[in-house]
Amino acid sequence: MERMLGDWRAVAILLGPALAVYSAVMLVPIFWSTGYTLFEGNAIRGFEFVGLANFVEFFEDPTALQSVSFTLRYAIVLTVLQVGAGYGLALLYVFALRRGGAVIRTLVFFPVILPTVAVALLFRRFFEAAPAVGPVNSLVMSFGGENPDWFGQPDASFWVIILMDLWRSMGFYAVLLYAGLVEIPDELLESARIDGASGFRLIRSIVLPLSLPVLLSALIFSINGTLKVFDTIVALTNGGPGTATTPLTVYMFRTAFSFGEYGYGSTIALVLTLMCLVVTVFIFRSTRRDLTKG
Amino acid sequence: MFTASRRRGAIPVLGLVGAAALTLTACSGGGTPSGTEASSGSDGDFTYLGQTQNTVISSTLESLAADACSAAEETAPLSVDAIDGTTWDQQLQVLAGNNALSDVSMAGGTPALMQEFIDAGLVVNLSEELEELGVSDRILPAAASTIQALYDSEDIYSLPTELNIEGFWYNTELLEQAGVTEPPQTWDELAAAAEALQAAGIQPFIAAGQDGWPITRLVGNYIFRSLGADALQRVVDGEASLTDPEYVAAAEAVAALGAEGYFGDAAGSIDYNTAMNQFLTGGGAFFYMGSWALGNFNDPEQNQIGVENIGFAPFPAVEGGEGSIDEVPANVGIPVMFTTSGWDDGSAAWLECIAQHYGDAALSESGQVTGFVVDEVPAEQSELTTLVQDVITEAPSSVLWFEAAFTPEGTSVSQTNGGGLATGSLSGQEFMELVQAANEG
Numbered sequence: 001m002e003r004m005l006g007d008w009r010a011v012a013i014l015l016g017p018a019l020a021v022y023s024a025v026m027l028v029p030i031f032w033s034t035g036y037t038l039f040e041g042n043a044i045r046g047f048e049f050v051g052l053a054n055f056v057e058f059f060e061d062p063t064a065l066q067s068v069s070f071t072l073r074y075a076i077v078l079t080v081l082q083v084g085a086g087y088g089l090a091l092l093y094v095f096a097l098r099r100g101g102a103v104i105r106t107l108v109f110f111p112v113i114l115p116t117v118a119v120a121l122l123f124r125r126f127f128e129a130a131p132a133v134g135p136v137n138s139l140v141m142s143f144g145g146e147n148p149d150w151f152g153q154p155d156a157s158f159w160v161i162i163l164m165d166l167w168r169s170m171g172f173y174a175v176l177l178y179a180g181l182v183e184i185p186d187e188l189l190e191s192a193r194i195d196g197a198s199g200f201r202l203i204r205s206i207v208l209p210l211s212l213p214v215l216l217s218a219l220i221f222s223i224n225g226t227l228k229v230f231d232t233i234v235a236l237t238n239g240g241p242g243t244a245t246t247p248l249t250v251y252m253f254r255t256a257f258s259f260g261e262y263g264y265g266s267t268i269a270l271v272l273t274l275m276c277l278v279v280t281v282f283i284f285r286s287t288r289r290d291l292t293k294g
Numbered sequence: 295m296f297t298a299s300r301r302r303g304a305i306p307v308l309g310l311v312g313a314a315a316l317t318l319t320a321c322s323g324g325g326t327p328s329g330t331e332a333s334s335g336s337d338g339d340f341t342y343l344g345q346t347q348n349t350v351i352s353s354t355l356e357s358l359a360a361d362a363c364s365a366a367e368e369t370a371p372l373s374v375d376a377i378d379g380t381t382w383d384q385q386l387q388v389l390a391g392n393n394a395l396s397d398v399s400m401a402g403g404t405p406a407l408m409q410e411f412i413d414a415g416l417v418v419n420l421s422e423e424l425e426e427l428g429v430s431d432r433i434l435p436a437a438a439s440t441i442q443a444l445y446d447s448e449d450i451y452s453l454p455t456e457l458n459i460e461g462f463w464y465n466t467e468l469l470e471q472a473g474v475t476e477p478p479q480t481w482d483e484l485a486a487a488a489e490a491l492q493a494a495g496i497q498p499f500i501a502a503g504q505d506g507w508p509i510t511r512l513v514g515n516y517i518f519r520s521l522g523a524d525a526l527q528r529v530v531d532g533e534a535s536l537t538d539p540e541y542v543a544a545a546e547a548v549a550a551l552g553a554e555g556y557f558g559d560a561a562g563s564i565d566y567n568t569a570m571n572q573f574l575t576g577g578g579a580f581f582y583m584g585s586w587a588l589g590n591f592n593d594p595e596q597n598q599i600g601v602e603n604i605g606f607a608p609f610p611a612v613e614g615g616e617g618s619i620d621e622v623p624a625n626v627g628i629p630v631m632f633t634t635s636g637w638d639d640g641s642a643a644w645l646e647c648i649a650q651h652y653g654d655a656a657l658s659e660s661g662q663v664t665g666f667v668v669d670e671v672p673a674e675q676s677e678l679t680t681l682v683q684d685v686i687t688e689a690p691s692s693v694l695w696f697e698a699a700f701t702p703e704g705t706s707v708s709q710t711n712g713g714g715l716a717t718g719s720l721s722g723q724e725f726m727e728l729v730q731a732a733n734e735g
Contacts, residue, residue, distance in 0.1 A: 043391030044410050062731070063707075129560035131568055131577065149560040152717045240504075241562055241719065242711040242728070257384035259703045260407065 030273075036266035044260070054267035063243050064268065067251040071275075074161070074247065075226035081166050083218050086173025091203065093174065094181045105178070109171035116168075120235030123164045127151070154244035157237050161245060165232055173218050180214025181207065216283065223279050227272065248272045340370035340644050341636065343389075343396035345379030350660045351400070351455050351630065352376060355648075357655055363647035370397075370640025382628075383407050383702070390416055397636030398644070400628045401452045404702045405444045411631070412451055418632040420645070421449040427642065429649040436686060437665025440626050443694055453648065454665025455656065456627030458584040459685050460511065460695075462607045463591075465599055468496050468579040477607035479619065481516065481547065484580075484610050488556045491579050499551065500578035502569040503561035506712030507697070508582055509548065513715070513725075514696025515609040515623055516544035522616035523693045529733075530699040536730040537723075545715065545722030553718035562713035574598055582609075585682040586627060588661060592676050606681055617693075622685060624692035626665055704733035 037054050039047040058064050089108060093101050111119065127150040128134035137147050150156045184207060192206045208215075230249040233239060239246035246254075248268055256265025344352050352374045359367040375396070377385060383402050389395050390411065401417075402408045411417045424430040437454035445451055462484075464477060469487070472494040478484040488498035501508040517525045521540055528534040534541065551557065558564075558578065570590055573581040574597045590596050591604055611619040632641055653666030661675070663682055697705040708729045714720030 042387065042410075044387060044414050044416070128563065130558060130563055131572055147559050149562065149717060152560055152562040152713070152719055238710075240710055241714055241717075243707075254706060255703075257381075257387065258706055259701070260387055260410065261703075 033266045033269055036263050037270055039263040040261070042260040042262045047263070050263065054264050057264060058267055058271060063246070064248075064251060066243060067246050067248045067268075068271075068275075070158075070245060071227060071229075071247045071249075071272075074158070074229060075223055075279075078162055078165055078169075078226045079219065079222040081162065082169050082173050083177075083215070083222050085166060085170040086218065087177050087215065089170065089174035090177035090181050091207070093178045105171075105175065108174055111168045112172045114168070116231045117235045119164060119168050120232060123160060123236060124151075127160050151237055152241055154241060157241065157245050161233060161236055164236060165226075165229075168232070169222075173222065176218050176221070177211065177214060180211045184210045219283055220280055223283065224276050227276050227279065248275075338370065338640075339373050340366070340398070340640050341373045341396040342375065342630075343399040344374070344376045344630075345382055345400055345628070346376045347379045348400070348628070349376075350656060350662050354455075354652060354656045354659060354662075357659055358647060358651055362651040362655065363644065366640070366643035366647045369643045370638075372644075390414075393635060395633040395635060397641050398630055398632050401631040403628055404705055405698055406701050406705075408445055408451065408631070412445060412447065416633060416635070417451050418634055418637050418641075419449050420451060420453065420632065423632075423642065423645060424450070424649060427646045427649070429646055432649040432653075432667050434665050434667060436624070436689070436692060437626055440624055440665070440692060440694070441629065444626070444698060446699070452626075452629035452631045453645075453652075454626040454629050455652065455662075456586060456625075456629070457663050457665040457686060458586050458625050458627055459682060459689070459692075460515075460582065460584045460623040460625070461609055463573070463581045463583055463587070464605050464607060465573070465576060465579050466603050466605050467599070468576065472496055472579070477605060478610050479607075480610050481519070481612045485551070488551065488554070488580075492554070492556060497558045497578035498556040498580060499558075500564075500569050500572045500581045501557050501561055501716055502564050502566045503557065503713030503716040504563060504565045506709030507695075508566075508569070509552075509557075509561075509712035509716045510696045510708050511582060511623070512548045512609075513545050513712075515693075516547055516612060517541060517696070518621060518623070518693045519609065519612040519617040519619070520544060520615035523621055523691065525617075526694075526696065526699060529730075536726040536733070542723050542726050545725045547722070549715045549718065549720065549722045549725070552716045555718070557716040561716035562719075571596070584625065584627075585663060588663075588676070588679055588682065591678055592661060601676060601678060604678065606678070606685070608685075620689060621691050621693045622689040623695060624686075624689070625695060629665075700729070700733055701735065703735065704729055707732035 036047075038049060038051060040050045040054070041047040093105060097104055126134050127136050129137055129147050129149045129151075133141070133147060136150075141147060148156065150160050188210075189202070189206065192202055197205060228249055229247050230253070233245055233247055234250060237245045239250050243251075249272065252265050252268040252272065255261050255268060259265075342352060342355055355372055356374060359372040379400075382400070383404055386395075386399070386402050386407070395416065402411065408417070421430070424433070433450065433454065434457065437457045438450055440457075441450050441452055441454060442448060462477070468491065469475075469477075472487070472491040474487045474490055478487050491498040503509055514526065520543070525534070525541070529536055529541070536542070552561070564572070569581070570583075570587065572578055573583075574590065576599050591601055594601075597604075608619055609623060611617070632645065649666065653664045653668045654670050656662040656664050656666075657668055657675075658670070658672045661679055663679065663686065697708050700708065711720060711725055711728055715722070715725055
């Protein structure tokens with residue numbers, strides 16, 4: 001094996017095609033897009049070199065800063081909730097639901113396979129205030145409340161988006177984390193129990209450290225997925241009301257393709273990429289500590 | 295093994311790739327896309343690209359191909375295609391960037407985008423071609439002036455396949471129930487009528503707040519009535535700002551209607567089709583809309599309140615304002631443009647025939663009022679259609695709409711925030727500050 005991997009021709013044959021395709025569809029567009037950040041304009045009116053002006057504009061653009069704020073808030077809140085709920089469900093699957101667990105796992109996982117737009121339409125109907133009144137508002141009104149306009153208020157819209165995405169995604173994280181938990185040897189858990197560990201103490205000292213690698217993967221999956229959220233928000237609120245629920249991805253799309261500012265759109269994309277990178281590195285670094293050492 | 299020295303060696307390679315990408319970026323699209331020179335002869339076909347939401351243009355062209363324009367059809371057979379219109383401008387930019395525009399297509403929805411196309415030489419100057427073909431008199435002067443105003447040019451770069459007026463359509467029965475005997479002539483009368491309707495348990499206004507523009511049209515029209523027909527052009531020219539008190543007053547007037555709840559519950563959640571359905575099923579009294587809705591009004595399946603029960607009132611005057619109630623808000627819908635890359639003898643034959651016959655065909659087959667001269671008025675035409683034609687004929691002048699001269703970003707910000715005025719969640723001052731900032735880039 002070592003002799004074969006030392007042969008550059010074998011390496012080229014084995015890796016070449018995949019590397020070429022990867023470079024063509026990933027690396028070249030990334031560098032190309034990075035190049036655009038130094039230009040202003042589009043393919044119709046042409047490009048003009050503007051240096052770092054797009055970056056200066058980004059940090060002076062209130063809509064961009066609002067988008068950063070929304071994106072981070074959304075990513076942090078949803079990551080905490082969906083990984084937390086997923087972990088809770090996974091613990092439930094492993095330690096409580098011995099019988100019928102497969103049925104419940106399937107039911108909880110079911111929203112994951114639904115099309116995003118269908119889920120968004122479902123939630124629009126749930127929280128509808130006009131022209132028809134949705135079930136949520138009917139419930140509120142049956143308790144004497146007014147007919148709330150969920151999608152007309154920034155905070156209410158934010159929480160409806162969170163609720164929808166949590167419902168849609170927690171089943172995935174539950175299954176992912178469940179796969180990590182079932183790998184913990186039964187003998188280890190049994191010996192911990194014999195030593196007197198149970199309940200929260202067992203989870204804190206044994207289960208959590210041993211499931212940390214998969215928990216870390218789930219966190220990175222989640223934070224990167226939520227930072228790049230696009231379709232669910234477009235389908236549910238289209239970034240509204242106003243631009244209150246506009247994430248960076250949607251703002252990037254509008255800037256590049258609606259406003260015809262490819263350079264500025266690429267700048268927003270680059271900032272988002274750097275945000276993903278920084279957050280991922282931060283998670284890696286913060287979890288280097290060995291939790292089994294207290 | 296991948297050693298440290300090899301890793302160091304990879305860095306210059308990545309740098310070279312980056313530099314190459316930058317060079318390619320700088321070289322690409324740096325000027326007018328290639329292929330914009332007009333060609334002689336015919337390339338064999340005449341391609342049309344429209345929006346799936348609008349079938350009138352494509353069906354009228356197909357009808358012309360089978361009948362009045364059969365000669366042009368022989369020169370260059372018509373080929374029709376359509377794509378979704380919700381991201382029309384974006385798709386048009388991509389097509390233009392790839393030099394893949396059809397011979398004729400619906401124009402950009404944002405006038406500023408069309409301005410870019412014109413500056414880049416992508417679209418045919420139709421004034422010159424119509425003159426050369428001897429059919430320039432087939433475009434109604436009102437339509438021609440609207441297009442000229444739209445693109446801030448003395449020439450015409452698109453054909454007016456629609457000519458719409460806008461105003462308040464109202465449900466006469468609901469107004470009578472609320473004791474409103476006359477359609478309002480002034481803004482104060484409109485507000486008073488809304489108050490009376492609300493008191494009678496009738497929703498005064500129906501508007502698609504989700505789309506935004508039906509609300510922002512009210513702001514623009516108020517400005518035209520209070521400050522005159524050139525008020526928004528002064529903003530574009532930098533002589534005035536939307537945040538000036540007299541401009542903010544217009545947005546505040548509309549926001550005041552929203553704060554009173556006159557647009558109903560959650561107006562920001564209502565889209566175009568829902569609003570249309572609400573009005574045609576008696577869900578509210580006033581409906582600001584363009585005359586393109588005549589097709590819906592004339593359809594007995596959609597119209598449950600009866601076409602005879604619908605009246606039209608021009609946008610009311612503002613007391614003491616410089617504008618006149620006779621200045622009709624007008625537009626040409628989304629007109630069609632001819633691209634220079636596809637311009638040839640076949641396209642010229644089609645242009646001549648469209649100018650001659652499109653107005654008659656669209657009116658007789660779809661009830662569509664266009665900006666072309668009509669030679670034969672259909673015998674069985676609805677009273678509302680006649681009313682629209684009369685208003686167009688008698689109007690001494692017209693005005694465009696709020697965002698007509700704004701940048702694409704200004705248009706987007708205006709329309710995404712328009713719903714906030716109807717729900718009362720956004721003040722007029724806040725709205726105007728947002729739009730002004732977006733326009734300034």
